[in-house]
Amino acid sequence: MPVHAFIDESVRDSRYYLCVAVLDPACLAETRKRLTALLLPGQRELHFKKEKPPRRRLLADRIGGLSAATSVYVTARTRKTEEQDRQRCLFEAVRDLVSVRAHRVVIDSREEQDRHDQTTIYRALGGRPSDTGVSYEHLDSAAAPLLWIPDAVAWCYGAGSDWRRRVMPVVHQVIEL
Template identity: 50%
Template sequence: MAVHAFVDESRRNDTYYLGAALVDPGVLVPLRSLLRGLLLPGQRELHFQRETPQRRRLVLSRLVDSGVRVDVYRANCRKSEEWARRTCLERLVNDLLDLRAARLVLDSRTGRDHHDVRTIRDVLGRRPSESGLSYEHFDSTGDPLLWLADLAVWSHGAGGDWGRRVLPLIGSVVRLDWP
């Protein structure tokens, strides 16, 4: 079964993080249920920057046992954030093609999604015989699985105790412009 990837971003100073939660099709529904069950009354999404430290600890502890894997791609964004995103996204799409992933869902960045589409099409065009990957942008409230990438890259980028707590969810960290 081909995995589905759910992607979100985070930025810490001059470091841009792109997280890709890799989810097997057989656990899409139960994982969405688990995530929706973590919402507070009236809450529409989990966004780690807006959660209290107590809530962050609770959410991370619940997800550690889920078997979720989030790969992190990081690049320096001093040149530009769009350059860093493109660099990370190119590598991610190539990695997804190597995995024979079925679907890529990206958190929508209103007014800037066309940059992602151009990047994805460029990569797919270089590997046409392997381009069975479908892709789309959703608002973060549209699919709870996008929250996985958000919480992972936020925690990883924060480092310290948050980095330690999220470590069981992190699959690989790909540094794209560091020696």
């Protein structure tokens, strides 16, 4: 059965983390509802970096209990730019998503930098995206609550220690590049 995937990133010291959350289409509405229920009054989105530690713990525990399978792509930041690290991780992630029959891929938008992702995705799909059945789009995380999953998992995994432990139930694989 085709799946949907949601991608976001986190950067910590000398490591770059790209997280892909994969969900069964039958779980999308319920998971979205559970995430939006976590918003505070007046809050438009969950963004882990902006939350205070006690709230982060609550959110990490809740996200760790969702019906999602995440993959974390990690690279040591030995490249010249963070963009190169991102594109290296994204290339591998998209290739892996093709193998699990991803139907829709949603990537957290970085505005003008989205063009770099588009080039990488085109290359990863073998220059023939329509042959793969994969469609992708960049969206702002306020418009796509399911992007909050990879945001939180990437942040927590990168933070290590207790943060990592809290989201490990949804981390199915870690790929070191």
